[in-house]
Amino acid sequence: MTLTAVNSTKNSESMQNQELFVYNTKNLNLWYGDHHALKNINLGIKEKDVTAIIGPSGCGKSTYIKTLNRMIDLVPGVKTNGTIEYRERDIFSKNFLVEELRTRVGMVFQKPNPFPKSIYENIAFGLKIHGIKNKQIINETVEKSLRGAALWDEVKDRLHEPAYGLSGGQQQRLCIARCLALEPDVILMDEPTSALDPVSTLKVEELIQELKEKYSIIIVTHNMQQAARISDKTAFFLNGEVVEFDATDTIFNSPADSRTDDYISGRFG
Amino acid sequence: MENTTRVKSEEMIGRIDGRLMKNKVIKGIFLTATAFTSIILIVLLYRIISQGAPYLSWDFFQNFASRRPEQAGIKAAVIGTLWMMSVVIPTAAILGVGTAIYLEEYAKKNALTRWIQMNISNLAGVPSVVFGLLGLTIFVRVFGFGNSVLAAGFTMALLVLPVVIVASQEAIRAVPNELKEASFGLGATKWQTIYRVVLPYAIPGIATGSILAFSRAIGETAPLIVVGIPTFVAFLPSGYLDSFTALPMQIYNWTSRPQVDFHNLAAAGIIILLGVLILMNSVAVWIRNRYQAR
Ligand SMILES: Nc1ncnc2c1ncn2[C@@H]1O[C@H](COP(=O)(O)OP(=O)(O)O)[C@@H](O)[C@H]1O
Ligand SMILES: [Mg+2]
Numbered sequence: 001m002t003l004t005a006v007n008s009t010k011n012s013e014s015m016q017n018q019e020l021f022v023y024n025t026k027n028l029n030l031w032y033g034d035h036h037a038l039k040n041i042n043l044g045i046k047e048k049d050v051t052a053i054i055g056p057s058g059c060g061k062s063t064y065i066k067t068l069n070r071m072i073d074l075v076p077g078v079k080t081n082g083t084i085e086y087r088e089r090d091i092f093s094k095n096f097l098v099e100e101l102r103t104r105v106g107m108v109f110q111k112p113n114p115f116p117k118s119i120y121e122n123i124a125f126g127l128k129i130h131g132i133k134n135k136q137i138i139n140e141t142v143e144k145s146l147r148g149a150a151l152w153d154e155v156k157d158r159l160h161e162p163a164y165g166l167s168g169g170q171q172q173r174l175c176i177a178r179c180l181a182l183e184p185d186v187i188l189m190d191e192p193t194s195a196l197d198p199v200s201t202l203k204v205e206e207l208i209q210e211l212k213e214k215y216s217i218i219i220v221t222h223n224m225q226q227a228a229r230i231s232d233k234t235a236f237f238l239n240g241e242v243v244e245f246d247a248t249d250t251i252f253n254s255p256a257d258s259r260t261d262d263y264i265s266g267r268f269g
Numbered sequence: 270m271e272n273t274t275r276v277k278s279e280e281m282i283g284r285i286d287g288r289l290m291k292n293k294v295i296k297g298i299f300l301t302a303t304a305f306t307s308i309i310l311i312v313l314l315y316r317i318i319s320q321g322a323p324y325l326s327w328d329f330f331q332n333f334a335s336r337r338p339e340q341a342g343i344k345a346a347v348i349g350t351l352w353m354m355s356v357v358i359p360t361a362a363i364l365g366v367g368t369a370i371y372l373e374e375y376a377k378k379n380a381l382t383r384w385i386q387m388n389i390s391n392l393a394g395v396p397s398v399v400f401g402l403l404g405l406t407i408f409v410r411v412f413g414f415g416n417s418v419l420a421a422g423f424t425m426a427l428l429v430l431p432v433v434i435v436a437s438q439e440a441i442r443a444v445p446n447e448l449k450e451a452s453f454g455l456g457a458t459k460w461q462t463i464y465r466v467v468l469p470y471a472i473p474g475i476a477t478g479s480i481l482a483f484s485r486a487i488g489e490t491a492p493l494i495v496v497g498i499p500t501f502v503a504f505l506p507s508g509y510l511d512s513f514t515a516l517p518m519q520i521y522n523w524t525s526r527p528q529v530d531f532h533n534l535a536a537a538g539i540i541i542l543l544g545v546l547i548l549m550n551s552v553a554v555w556i557r558n559r560y561q562a563r
Contacts, residue, residue: 043381071454076378113447114467126455129465135430182455 021085022047022186022216023068028082030063032075037063041082045233050208050217052227052248056263061220062110063235065188068218069105087185103130106179108189112171114163114178119146119155122163122174126182131217134206141181149177150207169200173207180211187211189219192217193226205230223265228252236260278441296498309346317543321536331557334519338530343538345502346519349418350487351543352506353515356422357429357486364426366475372434374440374463393431400428401495408495416497419509424496425486432485440471469521473560480553489515516542 023045030038038060045051053061058107066072068084084091091101096100110248114122132138142159146152151173155166163174172192179187189208193201208217208230221227227234228248235257244251244260255261362419370391376382404424414420444467451460493515500522502514516538523535 010506070452071450074453076451084375099456099458102454104531107450107454109450109454113445114449115451125452125465129457129461130453140300145516178455179449211488 003022020047022087023047023218024085024088026083026085027133028064028067028084029080030060030067030085031079032063033077037066037240039243042244043235043245045216045218047216048212049232050212050219050230050233052231053220053224053237054216054224054227054263055243056130057222059237061237061238062190063108063240065190065218067219068186068188069102069107071102071107073098103182103254104184105188106182106184106190108172108175108187109177109189110167111152111195112175114174115172116162118160119163119166119174122178123181126178130182145177146174147180148180148211149173150203150210151177167200169196169203172196172200172204175203176207176211184215186216186218189217189218190220194222201226211230224252230235236263238263285558292470317539318535321538321540323532323539324537331487331536334501334514334522335503338528338534340521340533343516343519343534343541345505346514346516346538346542348505349502349513350515352418352509353422353425353512354483354487355558356419357425357444360426361429361433361482361486362479365430365479366437368430368434369437369441369475370463370467371436371497374459374467376554389431389434393435397428397489397493398491398495401492403427404492404496414510416499416512417510418506418513420462421493421496421498421513421515424492425489428489428492429482429486432482434481436482437471437475440474441467443474444470469556471554477553477557479535482554484549487549488517488542493518494521501512514544 004097004228021044023043025043025045028038029036029040030130041064053065054237063072063188067080067194068086068091072078073230078094086096088102089096115125117125117199120142122146124138143152146155151170155174156225158165163171168172172195172262176192178181193204198205205226208219211217214231219231220226231248233245234251236243236251236257236259238259244255244257246256252262254263255264302549329342330347331344332344335341372382372386375383387426401424404420404427408414408420408423409416412420414423442482449462457465464526498518499512499514500518502506506513520535520538521541523531523538526532
């Protein structure tokens, strides 16, 4: 009912090219107690795409992205129905452990949240919880991840200093590096630049451009220019529904739904 | 319009004097309260120190209880308190931190949890004699530990447990949610998150709160009396099922004797007790300051 014509073509495409989708959301509904926060969401997210999720505050963007790696489980009183498939596996199934899902799917949060440990230990954390103790492997992964997050040159001489000594933008790239250490398949980002200054924002955006070579990225942003600059696909959420999901160019230049048009031209939200 | 505004602000300025006066009076009241408390404290300390300090000698630490004041010492009480605390600290810490972790991280936030929570908070206000009666019934009689280190240690552990739990819960609750999310987001299990993120962050707070609670166990007398801990002891315990005496018991015993010399010995004992308490509180403050920088 809420699907637009665009989405139904997407669905038939998904039948043919299942293997290209990292995430396939089908008829997902979610309630916080009585509050119906996600309504009948259908989205197929392609491998190696940067998929942007935009929409006014409170429309369910964070809720949706937190459902993708089941961080939503941490909120008491949440009910869902419908399915989300990650590489054709139902993420709500008992056989799919959340620990595995969250290892394959990394997450970067709105506020940089490094651990109160050294830069080195922040990256090593993910390896250690997965039982990797070999010092050489850890050393190599720390370097590789920091390089991957374009942070190595800035921190290589102070790896053992507290992460809290880094600037906000560096901390956020450290959090990205922390994800990369686990060689994830998908990286979820919930407004990763909303707490950063313009220069740091630009650096993170450049980094996302590099990361898309290797990873599928789903990014929530309230900044429409950012979505337009960095994403391949854009989903527009409104009141818990997906109003429109299409190529970013189409969304920003010739949206099919008038509500999308209103939003991107700044008439509300 | 303009005019009325002007008149009003003049009026307000005119009231400033009155407000400042009130300010001064209130400050004076608080200052008096503080001064009153300080004076009482100083008088008390002066009395104790002037009475007890001359009795603080090496012999005082070396000697056991005696009927002759010049030979009486505090050795059994100091060592006995150490023995008792070696039961209280691990018991209260393990039970208290374990309960706090369970309540904060595992328990569903339902009516039962809230009821348990309320009871824990209430237990913190139960008179210590009641804990003594509990210890007498359970540890001394049912478990048959007698008037031993173990019975007294467990009783005191129960006494301080509610405070340890509440302090630990507060410290655990203060761990930023973002840090837990970061850990879960990397695929950590709940226990890994507790062990590697929550506890390291919370331990300074847990330690500070618990040390203050433990110092209560050092000073309490009533539960020891009820549990039947003797006051006149001329030996050291050699095991946890042995009888012993503790600092507050020894002090209590000396103060209840008729001879003035014993009262002075009691003052000397109080100085030692105060010293131990100040030392423990300083450790708590030191831990707090050390980790606050984070
Ligand atoms: N933990 C929660 N409990 C109850 N309601 C929530 C919770 N988190 C979010 N919501 C509600 O769900 C809706 C979507 O929130 P959210 O996904 O955070 O929006 P967005 O990220 O798009 O700003 C909002 O109406 C919000 O008030
Ligand atoms: Mg949000």
